[in-house]
Amino acid sequence: MPELPEVEGVVRALRPVVEGKTIEKVITSSTIQTSYENGKESIVKKSSPQTFAKALVGMQITEIERRAKYIFFHLMREGNRYLFVNHLGMTGAWFTVNTLAEITEDKFRRHAHVIIQFTDKQLLVYADIRRFGECRLIEKISDHPPLLKMAPEPFVKEAEDFFIEQSEKTKYANKAIKEVIMDGQVISGCGNIYATEALFTMKINPLRKTSQISESSKRLLFHAIVNILQESIDFGGSSISDYRNINGEAGTMQNRLKMYGRKQCPICQSETTQVSIGGRTSTYCDNCQQ
DNA sequence: CCTCAAGACCGGCTGC
DNA sequence: TGCAGCCGGTCTTGA
Incomplete structure (x- = not known):
């Protein structure tokens, strides 16, 4: 993927x-x-x-x-x-x-x-x-x-304010935050894996409504997304299922993922929860992510 | 015009 | 062994 x-x-x-x-x-x-x-x-x-x-x-x-x-x-x-x-x-x-x-x-x-x-x-x-x-x-x-x-590239400086502005639109207010950060018209390039990881890092429950998240939390979340994307680039991406790079090689980011695909929370060891958000499987820790 | 849901595009894989 | 059902990124279509 x-x-x-x-x-x-x-x-x-x-x-x-x-x-x-x-x-x-x-x-x-x-x-x-x-x-x-x-x-x-x-x-x-x-x-x-x-x-x-x-x-x-x-x-x-x-x-x-x-x-x-x-x-x-x-x-x-x-x-x-x-x-x-x-x-x-x-x-x-x-x-x-x-x-x-x-x-x-x-x-x-x-x-x-x-x-x-x-x-x-x-x-x-x-x-x-x-x-x-x-x-x-x-x-x-x-x-x-x-x-x-499409939203600007996440690494350019306008991207953060663009994200805040988009996320405040009424059509996103009642949507789950995870669905919103995975929308390419809000942030570019954040798919299921990295949305899952960034929300876990920020201890935000993926089901939370976008309107219930403060601007400062959203800014921190934006930075968490940018950081995880950059970390993954540095580690050659995540090789999950059928992804191969041009040389047929696999990246190693999948070994660094803390929540995506996990059965157990790496912080509190409790069993993770799987829900469908916007039609996509979402994994989170019901105990750590509020 | 906008928003939302459903449909389209698929085959490897899982589980009965 | 066979096969139905699941999965999912993005655009398009229809309501």
């Missing part, structure tokens, strides 16, 4: 390998082609996989950027700029290889859906087991309006 730190790891690994390269050929899987023919948008959005594949030919990757949990491949061809927007969904992963056989894990290799070949014959492969990810080719951000609504 890649969240912001995992995506950051992918981007950092991709940059030195693919920036500056030019796309010679793109192949998409028959699986997503069949889905398209059945009227489904599987991975490739707003275009048929074949149209998408053709459109990428001749493009040079000028820059790779992470924005929230998205990867932006900035592209250029004949002086025109384009943007290849990628989201890893639940189980997406990028591999840079010479042949598909080099993807050693079966479950990824069997689900290679977008295979990009550069002019130097190297392959950049997008594999996605459950196909919740997305690949979208646009010219500019405004071509896909939801991207305009």
Whole structure:
């Protein structure tokens, strides 16, 4: 389950390998082609996989950027700029290889859906087991309006005030704080794992209504989120279920998580509580988190 | 116009 | 062994 730190790891690994390269050929899987023919948008959005594949030919990757949990491949061809927007969904992963056989894990290799070949014959492969990810080719951000609504990057200085301002909107007042910090229009890139951890650090019950949390607590919570995201980036992300970085390697942040996936509270040893908040499983300590 | 709920996109995994 | 049901990030659609 890649969240912001995992995506950051992918981007950092991709940059030195693919920036500056030019796309010679793109192949998409028959699986997503069949889905398209059945009227489904599987991975490739707003275009048929074949149209998408053709459109990428001749493009040079000028820059790779992470924005929230998205990867932006900035592209250029004949002086025109384009943007290849990628989201890893639940189980997406990028591999840079010479042949598909080099993807050693079966479950990824069997689900290679977008295979990009550069002019130097190297392959950049997008594999996605459950196909919740997305690949979208646009010219500019405004071509896909939801991207305009994303909160600023959590590490920029405006992000904290933006969070406070958003969290005070009436539509969030009665929502559980956990649901609000996981909303990309409030904070960018805070998914289930890191929301769970930050709330545990701050001893805040994830079910608490947003309106019942003071501004100063929210500011502290914001810093807890930023800190856990940064810590995770520093430790290579959390390798839970299907996340792999570009080299197929796993991060070690999962070993540092104190509440996510735990049966027992590391502070008071009592059994943790599982509830569904906003449709997602949430773990917390009923004793320590008020 | 806004808000909210439900639907869409999936296959590995768990548990009966 | 078989298979139904669960899980979940984000956008889209419908009410």
